Amino acid sequence: MPGIRAVGRRIDDLMSGRPCRMKTEHAAENVSAAETIANNRTENQDRRGGLMQLFYAPRSPFSRKILATIVELDLATRVSLVRIDPWTDETLRRHNPASKVPTLLLDDGSALFDSPVIARYLDTLSGHMLIPPVPxxxxxxxxxxxxxxxxxxxxxxxxxxxxxxxxxxxxxxxxxxxxxxxxxxxxxxxxxxxxxxxxxxxxxxxxxxxxxxxxxxxxxxxxxxxxxxxxxxxxxxxxSMKIAADPIIGTFRSINIPHPPAEV
Ligand SMILES: N[C@@H](CCC(=O)N[C@@H](CS)C(=O)NCC(=O)O)C(=O)O
Incomplete structure:
Protein backbone atom coordinates (compact mmCIF):
# COMPACT_ATOMS: atom_id res chain seq x y z
CA MET A 1 0.00 0.00 0.00
CA PRO A 2 1.70 3.22 -1.13
CA GLY A 3 -0.06 5.24 1.59
CA ILE A 4 1.34 3.17 4.41
CA ARG A 5 4.85 3.19 2.89
CA ALA A 6 4.73 6.97 2.59
CA VAL A 7 3.65 7.33 6.19
CA GLY A 8 6.38 4.92 7.26
CA ARG A 9 8.97 7.06 5.49
CA ARG A 10 7.72 10.19 7.25
CA ILE A 11 7.95 8.46 10.61
CA ASP A 12 11.44 7.13 9.80
CA ASP A 13 12.52 10.69 8.97
CA LEU A 14 11.22 11.83 12.31
CA MET A 15 12.91 9.11 14.25
CA SER A 16 16.28 9.75 12.57
CA GLY A 17 16.63 12.93 14.64
CA ARG A 18 16.91 15.36 11.74
CA PRO A 19 16.76 18.95 12.92
CA CYS A 20 13.20 20.22 12.76
CA ARG A 21 12.32 22.73 10.14
CA MET A 22 9.88 25.53 10.79
CA LYS A 23 6.26 24.44 10.39
CA THR A 24 5.64 27.19 7.85
CA GLU A 25 8.58 26.04 5.69
CA HIS A 26 7.37 22.53 5.14
CA ALA A 27 3.62 22.97 5.56
CA ALA A 28 2.81 23.17 1.85
CA GLU A 29 4.96 20.16 0.97
CA ASN A 30 3.44 18.10 3.73
CA VAL A 31 -0.14 19.09 3.04
CA SER A 32 0.23 17.65 -0.45
CA ALA A 33 1.90 14.52 0.97
CA ALA A 34 -0.92 14.16 3.47
CA GLU A 35 -3.50 14.63 0.73
CA THR A 36 -1.80 12.02 -1.45
CA ILE A 37 -1.83 9.62 1.44
CA ALA A 38 -5.47 10.38 2.24
CA ASN A 39 -6.42 9.82 -1.40
CA ASN A 40 -4.84 6.39 -1.22
CA ARG A 41 -7.31 5.19 1.38
CA THR A 42 -8.36 1.64 0.69
CA GLU A 43 -11.95 0.57 0.10
CA ASN A 44 -11.68 -1.36 3.32
CA GLN A 45 -10.93 1.85 5.25
CA ASP A 46 -13.81 3.65 3.54
CA ARG A 47 -16.19 0.90 4.64
CA ARG A 48 -15.29 1.56 8.28
CA GLY A 49 -17.31 4.79 8.33
CA GLY A 50 -17.50 8.39 7.17
CA LEU A 51 -14.99 11.18 7.55
CA MET A 52 -14.92 13.12 10.82
CA GLN A 53 -13.59 16.67 11.27
CA LEU A 54 -11.40 17.59 14.21
CA PHE A 55 -11.26 21.28 15.13
CA TYR A 56 -7.89 21.70 16.80
CA ALA A 57 -5.23 24.24 17.74
CA PRO A 58 -1.61 23.14 17.34
CA ARG A 59 -0.43 24.16 20.79
CA SER A 60 -3.50 23.00 22.69
CA PRO A 61 -2.55 20.06 24.94
CA PHE A 62 -6.13 18.75 24.80
CA SER A 63 -6.04 18.83 20.99
CA ARG A 64 -2.73 17.01 21.06
CA LYS A 65 -4.14 14.32 23.32
CA ILE A 66 -6.87 13.68 20.75
CA LEU A 67 -4.45 13.78 17.81
CA ALA A 68 -2.20 11.24 19.56
CA THR A 69 -5.26 9.13 20.39
CA ILE A 70 -6.31 9.11 16.73
CA VAL A 71 -2.85 8.00 15.62
CA GLU A 72 -2.58 5.32 18.33
CA LEU A 73 -5.99 3.98 17.29
CA ASP A 74 -5.07 4.02 13.59
CA LEU A 75 -7.97 6.32 12.74
CA ALA A 76 -6.01 9.10 11.03
CA THR A 77 -7.39 8.41 7.57
CA ARG A 78 -10.91 8.94 8.90
CA VAL A 79 -10.26 12.41 10.29
CA SER A 80 -9.93 15.75 8.52
CA LEU A 81 -8.23 18.48 10.51
CA VAL A 82 -9.62 21.98 10.81
CA ARG A 83 -7.05 24.24 12.42
CA ILE A 84 -8.66 27.10 14.30
CA ASP A 85 -7.89 29.74 16.89
CA PRO A 86 -10.71 29.26 19.42
CA TRP A 87 -9.95 32.62 21.05
CA THR A 88 -10.65 34.71 17.96
CA ASP A 89 -12.67 32.57 15.56
CA GLU A 90 -16.39 32.24 16.24
CA THR A 91 -16.92 29.50 13.60
CA LEU A 92 -16.52 26.80 16.20
CA ARG A 93 -19.33 28.09 18.43
CA ARG A 94 -21.86 26.75 15.92
CA HIS A 95 -20.74 23.23 16.84
CA ASN A 96 -19.55 23.70 20.42
CA PRO A 97 -21.24 26.53 22.37
CA ALA A 98 -18.18 26.85 24.60
CA SER A 99 -16.07 27.34 21.43
CA LYS A 100 -13.18 25.20 22.67
CA VAL A 101 -10.77 22.88 20.96
CA PRO A 102 -10.77 19.99 20.51
CA THR A 103 -14.23 19.52 19.00
CA LEU A 104 -15.00 16.51 16.83
CA LEU A 105 -17.65 16.81 14.13
CA LEU A 106 -19.15 13.45 13.25
CA ASP A 107 -20.31 12.52 9.76
CA ASP A 108 -23.96 13.02 10.78
CA GLY A 109 -23.19 16.67 11.61
CA SER A 110 -23.33 16.26 15.39
CA ALA A 111 -20.37 17.39 17.51
CA LEU A 112 -18.52 15.83 20.44
CA PHE A 113 -16.57 17.73 23.10
CA ASP A 114 -14.64 17.92 25.56
CA SER A 115 -11.50 15.86 24.98
CA PRO A 116 -12.41 13.05 27.45
CA VAL A 117 -15.71 12.52 25.61
CA ILE A 118 -14.01 12.56 22.20
CA ALA A 119 -11.36 10.10 23.41
CA ARG A 120 -14.01 7.69 24.67
CA TYR A 121 -15.89 7.87 21.39
CA LEU A 122 -12.75 7.17 19.35
CA ASP A 123 -11.77 4.33 21.66
CA THR A 124 -15.18 2.76 21.13
CA LEU A 125 -14.70 2.93 17.35
CA SER A 126 -11.45 1.00 17.67
CA GLY A 127 -12.39 -1.80 20.01
CA HIS A 128 -11.23 -0.21 23.27
CA MET A 129 -7.50 -0.21 22.71
CA LEU A 130 -6.72 2.81 24.92
CA ILE A 131 -9.24 2.47 27.74
CA PRO A 132 -8.75 -0.96 29.35
CA PRO A 133 -11.59 -3.04 30.84
CA VAL A 134 -12.67 -2.75 34.48
CA PRO A 135 -11.00 -2.66 36.96
CA SER A 240 1.80 9.30 17.84
CA MET A 241 3.43 11.98 19.98
CA LYS A 242 5.57 13.24 17.09
CA ILE A 243 2.59 13.42 14.76
CA ALA A 244 0.42 15.10 17.41
CA ALA A 245 3.08 17.81 17.68
CA ASP A 246 2.93 18.41 13.92
CA PRO A 247 -0.11 16.62 12.50
CA ILE A 248 0.53 17.72 8.93
CA ILE A 249 3.28 15.11 8.76
CA GLY A 250 0.83 12.33 9.60
CA THR A 251 -1.88 10.61 7.65
CA PHE A 252 -4.35 13.37 8.38
CA ARG A 253 -6.09 15.21 5.64
CA SER A 254 -6.06 18.94 6.31
CA ILE A 255 -9.05 20.70 4.88
CA ASN A 256 -8.58 24.17 6.27
CA ILE A 257 -5.55 25.94 7.72
CA PRO A 258 -6.72 29.54 7.83
CA HIS A 259 -5.04 30.90 10.96
CA PRO A 260 -1.70 31.30 12.66
CA PRO A 261 -1.32 28.99 15.68
CA ALA A 262 -3.47 29.85 18.68
CA GLU A 263 -1.64 31.06 21.77
CA VAL A 264 -2.79 28.21 24.04
N1 LIG B 1 -11.79 20.40 29.27
C1 LIG B 1 -11.61 20.77 27.89
C2 LIG B 1 -10.61 21.90 27.79
C3 LIG B 1 -10.48 22.45 26.39
C4 LIG B 1 -9.78 23.80 26.39
O1 LIG B 1 -9.69 24.46 27.42
N2 LIG B 1 -9.31 24.22 25.23
C5 LIG B 1 -8.70 25.52 25.11
C6 LIG B 1 -7.42 25.46 24.28
S1 LIG B 1 -6.20 24.50 25.11
C7 LIG B 1 -9.65 26.45 24.39
O2 LIG B 1 -10.23 26.07 23.39
N3 LIG B 1 -9.82 27.68 24.90
C8 LIG B 1 -10.65 28.67 24.27
C9 LIG B 1 -11.50 29.40 25.28
O3 LIG B 1 -11.42 29.06 26.47
O4 LIG B 1 -12.22 30.28 24.87
C10 LIG B 1 -11.16 19.53 27.09
O5 LIG B 1 -10.61 18.61 27.69
O6 LIG B 1 -11.39 19.50 25.87
Whole structure:
Protein backbone atom coordinates (compact mmCIF):
# COMPACT_ATOMS: atom_id res chain seq x y z
CA MET A 1 0.00 0.00 0.00
CA PRO A 2 1.70 3.22 -1.13
CA GLY A 3 -0.06 5.24 1.59
CA ILE A 4 1.34 3.17 4.41
CA ARG A 5 4.85 3.19 2.89
CA ALA A 6 4.73 6.97 2.59
CA VAL A 7 3.65 7.33 6.19
CA GLY A 8 6.38 4.92 7.26
CA ARG A 9 8.97 7.06 5.49
CA ARG A 10 7.72 10.19 7.25
CA ILE A 11 7.95 8.46 10.61
CA ASP A 12 11.44 7.13 9.80
CA ASP A 13 12.52 10.69 8.97
CA LEU A 14 11.22 11.83 12.31
CA MET A 15 12.91 9.11 14.25
CA SER A 16 16.28 9.75 12.57
CA GLY A 17 16.63 12.93 14.64
CA ARG A 18 16.91 15.36 11.74
CA PRO A 19 16.76 18.95 12.92
CA CYS A 20 13.20 20.22 12.76
CA ARG A 21 12.32 22.73 10.14
CA MET A 22 9.88 25.53 10.79
CA LYS A 23 6.26 24.44 10.39
CA THR A 24 5.64 27.19 7.85
CA GLU A 25 8.58 26.04 5.69
CA HIS A 26 7.37 22.53 5.14
CA ALA A 27 3.62 22.97 5.56
CA ALA A 28 2.81 23.17 1.85
CA GLU A 29 4.96 20.16 0.97
CA ASN A 30 3.44 18.10 3.73
CA VAL A 31 -0.14 19.09 3.04
CA SER A 32 0.23 17.65 -0.45
CA ALA A 33 1.90 14.52 0.97
CA ALA A 34 -0.92 14.16 3.47
CA GLU A 35 -3.50 14.63 0.73
CA THR A 36 -1.80 12.02 -1.45
CA ILE A 37 -1.83 9.62 1.44
CA ALA A 38 -5.47 10.38 2.24
CA ASN A 39 -6.42 9.82 -1.40
CA ASN A 40 -4.84 6.39 -1.22
CA ARG A 41 -7.31 5.19 1.38
CA THR A 42 -8.36 1.64 0.69
CA GLU A 43 -11.95 0.57 0.10
CA ASN A 44 -11.68 -1.36 3.32
CA GLN A 45 -10.93 1.85 5.25
CA ASP A 46 -13.81 3.65 3.54
CA ARG A 47 -16.19 0.90 4.64
CA ARG A 48 -15.29 1.56 8.28
CA GLY A 49 -17.31 4.79 8.33
CA GLY A 50 -17.50 8.39 7.17
CA LEU A 51 -14.99 11.18 7.55
CA MET A 52 -14.92 13.12 10.82
CA GLN A 53 -13.59 16.67 11.27
CA LEU A 54 -11.40 17.59 14.21
CA PHE A 55 -11.26 21.28 15.13
CA TYR A 56 -7.89 21.70 16.80
CA ALA A 57 -5.23 24.24 17.74
CA PRO A 58 -1.61 23.14 17.34
CA ARG A 59 -0.43 24.16 20.79
CA SER A 60 -3.50 23.00 22.69
CA PRO A 61 -2.55 20.06 24.94
CA PHE A 62 -6.13 18.75 24.80
CA SER A 63 -6.04 18.83 20.99
CA ARG A 64 -2.73 17.01 21.06
CA LYS A 65 -4.14 14.32 23.32
CA ILE A 66 -6.87 13.68 20.75
CA LEU A 67 -4.45 13.78 17.81
CA ALA A 68 -2.20 11.24 19.56
CA THR A 69 -5.26 9.13 20.39
CA ILE A 70 -6.31 9.11 16.73
CA VAL A 71 -2.85 8.00 15.62
CA GLU A 72 -2.58 5.32 18.33
CA LEU A 73 -5.99 3.98 17.29
CA ASP A 74 -5.07 4.02 13.59
CA LEU A 75 -7.97 6.32 12.74
CA ALA A 76 -6.01 9.10 11.03
CA THR A 77 -7.39 8.41 7.57
CA ARG A 78 -10.91 8.94 8.90
CA VAL A 79 -10.26 12.41 10.29
CA SER A 80 -9.93 15.75 8.52
CA LEU A 81 -8.23 18.48 10.51
CA VAL A 82 -9.62 21.98 10.81
CA ARG A 83 -7.05 24.24 12.42
CA ILE A 84 -8.66 27.10 14.30
CA ASP A 85 -7.89 29.74 16.89
CA PRO A 86 -10.71 29.26 19.42
CA TRP A 87 -9.95 32.62 21.05
CA THR A 88 -10.65 34.71 17.96
CA ASP A 89 -12.67 32.57 15.56
CA GLU A 90 -16.39 32.24 16.24
CA THR A 91 -16.92 29.50 13.60
CA LEU A 92 -16.52 26.80 16.20
CA ARG A 93 -19.33 28.09 18.43
CA ARG A 94 -21.86 26.75 15.92
CA HIS A 95 -20.74 23.23 16.84
CA ASN A 96 -19.55 23.70 20.42
CA PRO A 97 -21.24 26.53 22.37
CA ALA A 98 -18.18 26.85 24.60
CA SER A 99 -16.07 27.34 21.43
CA LYS A 100 -13.18 25.20 22.67
CA VAL A 101 -10.77 22.88 20.96
CA PRO A 102 -10.77 19.99 20.51
CA THR A 103 -14.23 19.52 19.00
CA LEU A 104 -15.00 16.51 16.83
CA LEU A 105 -17.65 16.81 14.13
CA LEU A 106 -19.15 13.45 13.25
CA ASP A 107 -20.31 12.52 9.76
CA ASP A 108 -23.96 13.02 10.78
CA GLY A 109 -23.19 16.67 11.61
CA SER A 110 -23.33 16.26 15.39
CA ALA A 111 -20.37 17.39 17.51
CA LEU A 112 -18.52 15.83 20.44
CA PHE A 113 -16.57 17.73 23.10
CA ASP A 114 -14.64 17.92 25.56
CA SER A 115 -11.50 15.86 24.98
CA PRO A 116 -12.41 13.05 27.45
CA VAL A 117 -15.71 12.52 25.61
CA ILE A 118 -14.01 12.56 22.20
CA ALA A 119 -11.36 10.10 23.41
CA ARG A 120 -14.01 7.69 24.67
CA TYR A 121 -15.89 7.87 21.39
CA LEU A 122 -12.75 7.17 19.35
CA ASP A 123 -11.77 4.33 21.66
CA THR A 124 -15.18 2.76 21.13
CA LEU A 125 -14.70 2.93 17.35
CA SER A 126 -11.45 1.00 17.67
CA GLY A 127 -12.39 -1.80 20.01
CA HIS A 128 -11.23 -0.21 23.27
CA MET A 129 -7.50 -0.21 22.71
CA LEU A 130 -6.72 2.81 24.92
CA ILE A 131 -9.24 2.47 27.74
CA PRO A 132 -8.75 -0.96 29.35
CA PRO A 133 -11.59 -3.04 30.84
CA VAL A 134 -12.67 -2.75 34.48
CA PRO A 135 -11.00 -2.66 36.96
CA UNK A 136 -8.04 -1.10 35.08
CA UNK A 137 -10.43 1.44 33.52
CA UNK A 138 -10.31 3.63 36.58
CA UNK A 139 -6.51 3.74 36.72
CA UNK A 140 -6.40 4.85 33.09
CA UNK A 141 -9.11 7.48 33.57
CA UNK A 142 -7.51 8.77 36.78
CA UNK A 143 -4.26 9.19 34.86
CA UNK A 144 -6.13 11.02 32.11
CA UNK A 145 -7.66 13.36 34.69
CA UNK A 146 -4.24 14.04 36.23
CA UNK A 147 -2.80 14.86 32.81
CA UNK A 148 -5.75 17.09 31.92
CA UNK A 149 -5.60 18.75 35.35
CA UNK A 150 -1.92 19.51 34.83
CA UNK A 151 -2.56 20.99 31.38
CA UNK A 152 -5.41 23.11 32.70
CA UNK A 153 -3.33 24.46 35.59
CA UNK A 154 -0.48 25.39 33.22
CA UNK A 155 -2.90 27.16 30.86
CA UNK A 156 -4.61 29.05 33.69
CA UNK A 157 -1.29 30.09 35.20
CA UNK A 158 -0.13 31.36 31.82
CA UNK A 159 -3.34 33.26 31.05
CA UNK A 160 -3.65 34.72 34.55
CA UNK A 161 -0.08 35.99 34.51
CA UNK A 162 -0.89 38.00 31.39
CA UNK A 163 -3.30 40.16 33.41
CA UNK A 164 -2.54 43.22 35.53
CA UNK A 165 -0.65 42.38 38.70
CA UNK A 166 -2.56 42.46 42.01
CA UNK A 167 -3.07 40.35 45.17
CA UNK A 168 -6.00 38.42 43.75
CA UNK A 169 -3.94 37.47 40.74
CA UNK A 170 -1.06 36.34 42.95
CA UNK A 171 -3.43 34.03 44.83
CA UNK A 172 -4.78 32.54 41.62
CA UNK A 173 -1.30 31.95 40.20
CA UNK A 174 -0.10 30.44 43.48
CA UNK A 175 -3.05 28.07 43.45
CA UNK A 176 -2.28 26.92 39.89
CA UNK A 177 1.36 26.38 40.85
CA UNK A 178 0.27 24.31 43.85
CA UNK A 179 -1.79 22.11 41.50
CA UNK A 180 1.12 21.75 39.06
CA UNK A 181 3.52 20.77 41.85
CA UNK A 182 1.10 18.34 43.49
CA UNK A 183 0.29 16.58 40.21
CA UNK A 184 3.97 16.25 39.31
CA UNK A 185 4.70 14.85 42.79
CA UNK A 186 1.84 12.35 42.56
CA UNK A 187 3.14 11.07 39.23
CA UNK A 188 6.75 10.97 40.47
CA UNK A 189 6.23 9.25 43.83
CA UNK A 190 3.90 6.46 42.67
CA UNK A 191 5.67 5.55 39.41
CA UNK A 192 4.13 2.07 38.77
CA UNK A 193 1.91 3.60 36.09
CA UNK A 194 5.00 4.22 33.96
CA UNK A 195 5.35 0.44 33.40
CA UNK A 196 1.66 -0.13 32.56
CA UNK A 197 0.62 -0.76 28.93
CA UNK A 198 0.01 2.52 27.13
CA UNK A 199 -3.47 3.89 27.69
CA UNK A 200 -5.31 7.19 27.32
CA UNK A 201 -3.86 8.37 30.62
CA UNK A 202 -0.28 8.08 29.38
CA UNK A 203 -1.16 10.19 26.33
CA UNK A 204 -2.82 12.86 28.49
CA UNK A 205 0.16 13.04 30.85
CA UNK A 206 2.70 13.22 28.03
CA UNK A 207 0.76 15.96 26.19
CA UNK A 208 0.46 17.96 29.41
CA UNK A 209 4.20 17.63 30.13
CA UNK A 210 5.02 18.70 26.60
CA UNK A 211 2.86 21.77 27.10
CA UNK A 212 4.42 22.48 30.51
CA UNK A 213 7.86 22.19 28.93
CA UNK A 214 7.08 24.70 26.19
CA UNK A 215 4.86 27.11 28.08
CA UNK A 216 6.53 27.32 31.50
CA UNK A 217 10.22 26.32 31.19
CA UNK A 218 11.00 28.56 34.18
CA UNK A 219 9.33 25.99 36.47
CA UNK A 220 12.17 23.50 35.76
CA UNK A 221 9.87 20.56 36.32
CA UNK A 222 12.47 18.00 35.20
CA UNK A 223 14.74 18.85 38.12
CA UNK A 224 11.91 18.26 40.55
CA UNK A 225 10.66 15.09 38.84
CA UNK A 226 13.59 13.05 37.42
CA UNK A 227 11.69 9.75 37.03
CA UNK A 228 8.88 11.52 35.22
CA UNK A 229 11.39 13.34 33.03
CA UNK A 230 13.03 10.02 32.03
CA UNK A 231 9.64 8.47 31.22
CA UNK A 232 8.63 11.52 29.20
CA UNK A 233 11.90 11.49 27.27
CA UNK A 234 11.16 7.95 26.05
CA UNK A 235 7.42 8.37 25.59
CA UNK A 236 7.61 11.50 23.46
CA UNK A 237 9.55 9.50 20.84
CA UNK A 238 6.40 7.53 20.00
CA UNK A 239 5.20 8.27 16.45
CA SER A 240 1.80 9.30 17.84
CA MET A 241 3.43 11.98 19.98
CA LYS A 242 5.57 13.24 17.09
CA ILE A 243 2.59 13.42 14.76
CA ALA A 244 0.42 15.10 17.41
CA ALA A 245 3.08 17.81 17.68
CA ASP A 246 2.93 18.41 13.92
CA PRO A 247 -0.11 16.62 12.50
CA ILE A 248 0.53 17.72 8.93
CA ILE A 249 3.28 15.11 8.76
CA GLY A 250 0.83 12.33 9.60
CA THR A 251 -1.88 10.61 7.65
CA PHE A 252 -4.35 13.37 8.38
CA ARG A 253 -6.09 15.21 5.64
CA SER A 254 -6.06 18.94 6.31
CA ILE A 255 -9.05 20.70 4.88
CA ASN A 256 -8.58 24.17 6.27
CA ILE A 257 -5.55 25.94 7.72
CA PRO A 258 -6.72 29.54 7.83
CA HIS A 259 -5.04 30.90 10.96
CA PRO A 260 -1.70 31.30 12.66
CA PRO A 261 -1.32 28.99 15.68
CA ALA A 262 -3.47 29.85 18.68
CA GLU A 263 -1.64 31.06 21.77
CA VAL A 264 -2.79 28.21 24.04
N1 LIG B 1 -11.79 20.40 29.27
C1 LIG B 1 -11.61 20.77 27.89
C2 LIG B 1 -10.61 21.90 27.79
C3 LIG B 1 -10.48 22.45 26.39
C4 LIG B 1 -9.78 23.80 26.39
O1 LIG B 1 -9.69 24.46 27.42
N2 LIG B 1 -9.31 24.22 25.23
C5 LIG B 1 -8.70 25.52 25.11
C6 LIG B 1 -7.42 25.46 24.28
S1 LIG B 1 -6.20 24.50 25.11
C7 LIG B 1 -9.65 26.45 24.39
O2 LIG B 1 -10.23 26.07 23.39
N3 LIG B 1 -9.82 27.68 24.90
C8 LIG B 1 -10.65 28.67 24.27
C9 LIG B 1 -11.50 29.40 25.28
O3 LIG B 1 -11.42 29.06 26.47
O4 LIG B 1 -12.22 30.28 24.87
C10 LIG B 1 -11.16 19.53 27.09
O5 LIG B 1 -10.61 18.61 27.69
O6 LIG B 1 -11.39 19.50 25.87
Missing amino acids: RTWDALRREALGDGLAEAVIRRFVDRLGPHDDRLDRVVTRQEAAITAILDRLETAPDWMQAPTDLGHLAIACALDYLDGRSPELNWKTRSPLLAAWFHDFRARP
